[in-house]
Amino acid sequence: MDEFVSTFTNRLDSKGRVSIPAAFRSVLVRDGFEGLYCCPTLDQNAVDAGGNRLVTQIRASLTRFEPFSEDHEFLSTTLIGESEVLKVDPEGRVALSEAIKAHAGIGDTVTFVGQGYKFQIWEPERFVAYRDEAKNRVRELRRRLGSGPRATGGTE
Amino acid sequence: MDEFVSTFTNRLDSKGRVSIPAAFRSVLVRDGFEGLYCCPTLDQNAVDAGGNRLVTQIRASLTRFEPFSEDHEFLSTTLIGESEVLKVDPEGRVALSEAIKAHAGIGDTVTFVGQGYKFQIWEPERFVAYRDEAKNRVRELRRRLGSGPRATGGTE
DNA sequence: TGGGTAAGTATGGGCGTCAATGGAATCGGC
DNA sequence: GCCGATTCCATTGACGCCCATACTTACCCA
Numbered sequence: 001m002d003e004f005v006s007t008f009t010n011r012l013d014s015k016g017r018v019s020i021p022a023a024f025r026s027v028l029v030r031d032g033f034e035g036l037y038c039c040p041t042l043d044q045n046a047v048d049a050g051g052n053r054l055v056t057q058i059r060a061s062l063t064r065f066e067p068f069s070e071d072h073e074f075l076s077t078t079l080i081g082e083s084e085v086l087k088v089d090p091e092g093r094v095a096l097s098e099a100i101k102a103h104a105g106i107g108d109t110v111t112f113v114g115q116g117y118k119f120q121i122w123e124p125e126r127f128v129a130y131r132d133e134a135k136n137r138v139r140e141l142r143r144r145l146g147s148g149p150r151a152t153g154g155t156e
Numbered sequence: 157m158d159e160f161v162s163t164f165t166n167r168l169d170s171k172g173r174v175s176i177p178a179a180f181r182s183v184l185v186r187d188g189f190e191g192l193y194c195c196p197t198l199d200q201n202a203v204d205a206g207g208n209r210l211v212t213q214i215r216a217s218l219t220r221f222e223p224f225s226e227d228h229e230f231l232s233t234t235l236i237g238e239s240e241v242l243k244v245d246p247e248g249r250v251a252l253s254e255a256i257k258a259h260a261g262i263g264d265t266v267t268f269v270g271q272g273y274k275f276q277i278w279e280p281e282r283f284v285a286y287r288d289e290a291k292n293r294v295r296e297l298r299r300r301l302g303s304g305p306r307a308t309g310g311t312e
Numbered sequence: 313t314g315g316g317t318a319a320g321t322a323t324g325g326g327c328g329t330c331a332a333t334g335g336a337a338t339c340g341g342c
Numbered sequence: 343g344c345c346g347a348t349t350c351c352a353t354t355g356a357c358g359c360c361c362a363t364a365c366t367t368a369c370c371c372a
Contacts, residue, residue: 010322015357019322034157042295062272067213070199071297074290076271081287083270084162085179089358091322166332171347175332246349247332 002030004050004114009124012108016101017093021112024119025092027051036094038121039083040103045126047100050118057117058083096121158186160206160270165280168264172257173249177268180275181248183207192250194277195239196259201282203256206274213273214239252277 001023008021020028020036028036033051039058040047048054058079065072086094096106104110105123113120113127122130157179164177176184176192184192189207195214196203204210214235221228242250252262260266261279269276269283278286 013323014325017323022321037161042291042298059272067273068217071293073271074293074297077269077276077287077290078294080159080161080272081163081269085157087358090360093323095357169334171335173333178331243348249332251347 002027003116004119005116007111007113007127009109009111012096012106012110015095017089017095018110019091019093020088022092024112024114025088028088036086036088037083038086038100039079040100041120042078044130045104045123046130047104047121048118049112049121053117158183159272160275161272163267163269163283165265165267168252168262168266172251173245174252174266175247175249176244178248180268180270181244184244192242192244193239194242194256195235196256197276198234200286201260201279202286203260203277204274205268205277209273 004024004027006023008023010019010021012018028051031051031053033055036049037051037055038047038049039054062072062075062079065075082099084097084100086097088094096110100106100121104121105126106121107123109124111122111124111127113122160180160183162179164179166175166177168174184207187207187209189211192205193207193210194203194205195210218228218231218235221231238255240253240256242253244250252266256262256277260277261282262277263279265280267278267280267283269278
């Protein structure tokens with residue numbers, strides 16, 4: 001499996017370190033990135049994390065804009081400036097920065113949520129709330145789409 | 157990692173020296189440029205800084221204009237004339253010039269903001285204001301571009 | 313099938329190294 | 343000989359690395 005799947009929640013120790021779930025670690029080593037690339041999400045109190053595949057994705061969204069253009073600067077300030085590359089210690093742990101903990105509202109536990117080419121880092125309670133909301137949205141979506149027999153594209 | 161990522165803020169000492177963040181220094185040595193190339197930004201009270209990759213970008217933006225044209229002259233006097241190459245001392249510190257400190261409104265602390273091939277130098281408080289604005293602009297930008305499937309977190 | 317054992321994970325803490333910072337020392341020119 | 347600039351050294355604190363321990367899981371064999 002070379003994708004991040006499933007969710008795990010681990011505890012931070014007194015130094016603010018937390019183990020990356022073993023299943024995710026093995027994906028990361030395959031990916032080849034040195035460390036853990038972390039980028040706060042824009043719309044939730046969460047952090048996108050991953051390796052080269054995530055970095056590639058972020059770079060791609062930047063190359064759509066001219067260097068030195070205003071939009072390019074805004075994007076790089078937000079996406080790159082707010083990102084961090086966390087070191088992974090020999091036991092597979094990372095130390096979350098204060099900025100990340102503040103953004104995600106993390107106390108002494110974190111949950112890791114697999115999302116394919118990346119995963120997210122959440123404060124556990126906030127995540128269940130988000131998950132429940134997401135689930136409701138999906139139900140609703142399905143109710144709207146799934147009524148007719150196999151609509152080609154969701155005309156909305 | 158061969159790009160400038162994340163943000164750091166350090167203090168100036170009584171001589172006006174400030175440490176370049178270690179993460180950025182390692183990028184600079186890889187880049188091979190001797191010293192730190194600094195170029196005030198046009199639209200903000202900040203300074204673009206970096207090495208060969210930054211210089212290359214600046215040159216590229218100049219070559220879009222006819223040599224000896226008025227526009228070319230304007231650009232080169234601003235971009236090149238206002239630039240400086242700061243010396244880096246053995247501890248990895250630079251002494252900011254008065255011109256730079258004045259342009260950016262820097263007192264006794266500076267913030268370094270990674271932006272990929274370059275980074276920016278800011279007065280910390282001005283930067284947080286700019287960062288918040290940038291974030292809003294990006295949200296808005298993404299709303300316009302990424303409404304369909306394939307927003308930032310789209311499937312690969 | 314059940315118990316015992318081995319392996320891998322999550323977690324805790326001690327210690328050395330490096331980075332940021334402050335200040336002294338040295339070299340340069342005027 | 344004075345002043346600014348550059349280099350050298352010293353301190354402090356954070357961080358990375360190492361080793362130790364508790365648990366869970368997987369596996370093997372009777």
